[in-house]
Amino acid sequence: MFDAFYSMFRLSLKAIAANKMRAALTSLGIVIGVAAVITMLAVGSGTQKSMAERFSRFGTNILYLRQPWNLDESISSPKDVTMDDVRAIRKLSGVTSAAPYISSGFDVKYGYTSTSLSVLATDTDIFKTYDWELESGRQFTEKEVNDYGQVMVIGATAAQTIFNDMDPLGRTVVLDEIPFKVVGVMKKSGQGGMGFDMDEGALIPYTTGKVKMNAGWNNSDRRALDRVIIRVKDFNAIEDTKKDIQNTVRNTHRIHPLAKDDFQLDDFASFVEEAKSASKTMSLLLGVIGAVSLIVGGIGVMNIMLVSVTERTREIGIRMAIGATSADIRLQFLAEAVTLSCIGGLIGVIFGVGITLIVAANSSSIPAELSVWSILLSVGFSAATGVFFGYYPAYKASKLTPIDALRYE
C-alpha cells in the first residue's frame, strides 16, 4: 500500500518536473493564497493576543459608567453623569476608587511649538484607579483639584515630544490659553489603545478643565462627565458591586423604580467581547480572501491538468495497453494534481512564515503570531483544492479507451 503510494508520488513529481515553468506558474495562485492566509491569520491572532494583553494590564476590576450613546427613546429626560454620581459611588463598600473622566484632544503650546495631545480632566482618584507610575515629580493633589489648580501630569511619550531631553518638571505649557505647570511625568506604560493612552496624553484637574477652559470639551454642560472610571475591590464580587453602583446611580438620578436606567455600566469583559468580535469579522474576511485565491489557484490547476491529459493521451494509451485500469489512470492524474497543489501549498507556507517573521521583526505595531493550526489548515486546504479541481481532468483521462488513446497523435 505504502509502496504503491510512493511510486504514485514519484511518478507525479516526475511529470511535474517535466514542465517546471508551467508547474510553477500553475501553483502560483495557490502559493499566493496560502501565503496570504498564513500571514493574515498570524497578524490576526497576534493582534487579538496583544489586545487581550493590553486589556488585562488595565485590570479586570475596572468599571465604566457613562450615558449610553444610543439612548432608549422611552427615557424622556436622561440625566448626565456628574460628580454627584462619583461622590455617591465612592461611598460604596465594594468600591476602591471612582474618578471623573472627561477627555479631548488639545493643542498644547510650549514656546513656539504646538503639540496635539489627548488631555484627560479628572481628579486624584484616577491615580488609585489606574496602575500608572510616576517617573519623576508628583501627582496633583486634592487641594489643587479643589482650588482649580493649573497643574498637569504628563505622559512619557508626550513629554519627550514636547520637551525633547529637557526636564519637563516646573515648565509651563499653554492649553486653550490657560497656562499649566508640569508637576509630574508618568512612566511609560504601553497600555494605549483603549480610550485614553497615558503615554501620549496629559492629566489635569477636572475642575480647572471644566470651569476655566471655555472650549474643546465634547459636552457643553459644565457639570457633565464623559464617564466615571471605577475600581472595584474584589473581582469575584464584581456583579454585586455592579448592582450596588446601579442602585446608587438610579438613586442620584431619581429614576422611578419602573423606569429604565439612563446610564450604562460596562466592565472590561464587554470591551474584550467587542474587540474579539471585531477581530473575528476581520479573520472571516481574511479567510474569504484566502478561499478566493485558493479557488482561483484551483482553477489554474484544473486548466493545466486538462492540458496535461490531452498532451499525454498517447502515454495514457500505453499505460492502459500494458495493464493500467481506468482507476489507475484516474489515481495517477489525481495524485499529480494534489502533488502540484501541495507543492504550491508548501511554498506558500514558506513564504507566509517568512513574511510573518519579517513583519514581526520589523514592526512593533503589527504583532504577528504563527500557529501550527493555520499552517496545517492551509496545507490541508491546498490538498483539498487539488482533489476537487483535479478530479474532472483525471476522470476525463480515465474515460479514454486504449485504442483511441494509442492512435492519438
Place this chain on the structure above:
Amino acid sequence: MPLIDTQHLFKIYRLGDVEVRALNDVSVSVEQGEFVAVMGPSGSGKSTFMNILGCLDKPTRGKYILDGIDVTATDLSKLAGVRNRKIGFVFQGFNLIKRTTALENVELPMIYNHTPSHLRREKALAALKAVGLEKRADHLPNQLSGGQQQRVAIARSLVCDAPIIFADEPTGNLDTKMSIEVMDLFTRLNKEMGKTIILITHEPDIAEYAGRLIKFKDGQKISDERK
C-alpha cells in the same frame, strides 16, 4: 486447447447509412509457441483483428477465447488485468514513456499488478538482460537508438511473463540492420522462451521469420499457411 481461439468474429461500424464490416466472419486458432505473421493492405482489417486479439477492443459478434478466458464475455474494464497478465505489446513507434529510464519503462507493467518494488527492479533488470540492454538501464528513451528502444519495449512485453507478444509493425521505424536485430530477438524469444508471437507487418521479408502466415483482405482471412 489453442492459446488463442476466435470463432466467427465480426466488427461492424456504421457510418451514417453505410455499414462497414471491418471484420467479416474471421475464425483463427493459434497454438501455444506459434510465431504467426499477419499481412494485408491497409484497411484489410488486420489492425482491427489485432486490437481485438490484444483485448484493446471487442468484436461486434463472435467469440474469442484467450488462454481459457472468454474475452467476449468479459467487461472491457476488466480486460486491463487480462492484458497485463497474458499479453505483451510491441508497437511500431516503440511507445516508451518519455523522460523515464529504460529500467522504469520496463518496470511499468508490474506497477499495475502491484509487484513489490524490489522484485520489480530485479525482474526488470532480468528482462533488460534478456534483450541485451542491461548496461543501458539508466538511459532515457531519447538517449537510445531506435533498435535499442524497440528492444526496451520488448523487454517490457516480457516482464510480466505473459505467454503472448503482439507486435504491430515492430520494424516499421527501423533500418534494415536494426530490423534484423529485432527480428532475431523475436525468433529467439519464440524458440528459447516458448513465447507465442503474433506479428503484423507489410514487409514480406519480415513475415519470413514467422512459421505461419495469415493474410487479410477486405475484413476477411484469405489465406493461412504454415511453413
